[in-house]
Each structure stands twice: as C-alpha cells, then as structure tokens.
Amino acid sequence: AQSVSQHNHHVILSEAASLELGCNYSYGGTVNLFWYVQYPGQHLQLLLKYFSGDPLVKGIKGFEAEFIKSKFSFNLRKPSVQWSDTAEYFCAVSRMDSSYKLIFGSGTRLLVRP
C-alpha cells in the first residue's frame, strides 16, 4: 500500500533557527507532491506543491522543498523560522494515474519559541 512517512512528529525550535521536516513516500510511479500547513484554529492551507520541472520548489512565507526522486523524498525547509510558523505541517502525495486522491502523512507539530 502507498504510504507517506513524516519522521518528526513534534519539533521545537527557537526563533531564527533553521527548519527541515522530512517526508518520504512509497510509490514508484509519477507523483505530485504537496506540503499543507494548519495554523492553530485554521483550516488546511497549501504551502507549496511540486508537479514537474525544477525539483526545488518555493512556497509561501519563505518555505521551500526539494524533491529527490531517487530517495522518494520531499523535505520541507525554511532558513529562519518565526513564532508565527507554529503550526502542524502535513506532507501529501498524489499519484498521477486514475486515482488522484491525496495521501497524507501523519503530520509534524512545530512549536517555535519566541
């Protein structure tokens, strides 16, 4: 079965620290990749997406992610986090075949201390 693994369930950082959240998926075909964010009390919002082309994708609020096909990974990065980045982050994968459903990881809760 296809799966998406997020290695860090809880991450605590101080402001200005660098962030990297891991995401690996288990599907060998063509995929679309997403990172969604859920701020406290808000609904899921798209942070960035990869469909094709440059494997380094830039999203909103200074986030970026790198697709490494050989490692089946799509890690999220931010050079310097802010208190307002406190949220839950979900990696999601969609297969490019007859099924376009999103398969989500279990999420990573990020707490940024001021």
Added chain:
Amino acid sequence: DAGVTQSPTHLIKTRGQHVTLRCSPISGHKSVSWYQQVLGQGPQFIFQYYEKEERGRGNFPDRFSARQFPNYSSELNVNALLLGDSALYLCASSLVFGYNEQFFGPGTRLTVL
C-alpha cells in the same frame, strides 16, 4: 471570493444514528473530495466526485456514502454511526478531476457518543 464552505461546524450524535455533512466548493471548481481526520493523524481519503460521478473511493465501509449535485456541492452521509467515526470531516475542491491541487474547507467536527 469565498473558499470551500462546510456545514455544520460541529455535530454531536449518538451511536446508531445517521449524519449528513454538506460542502460547497469554490466557485468554478467541479471536483469535490472528502477526507476524515482523526485526532493525531493526517487526513484520510474517503471519496472524490466529479461531474456528479464518483471517481474514487477510499477504504471506508459502505456506511459511508456521498453524492454531488448539479451545482457541484456535495453531501457526505454516514449511517449507523460508531464511536470510531468521531473525527474532523474535511471537504476539498479542485478545478477538475485530475487537477489535484485541492483547497480545503474548515471541516465539520463530528462527535459520536
């Protein structure tokens, strides 16, 4: 522009009851998907609809059903509720089937007692 809207916001039911959740997609979006998010987990795919036809179904029992209307809004129905059905039910819309940048609504929090 309004985003994806869902109703009701919260719902409390007892075991064995039936529930209907509603979703209106972003204007112009023709595909709607439903997800279940249990506390501490990522959303799990339930259904996807496009042009009133079911285009995908997740690993959920037949107690779960859905439909899409001509105006592209959608309903999710759950029969014979179990305690384990307690979750946040999310609706997502996308422009068309196969264009899978999905936009999520705020969800309906269902509590089964």
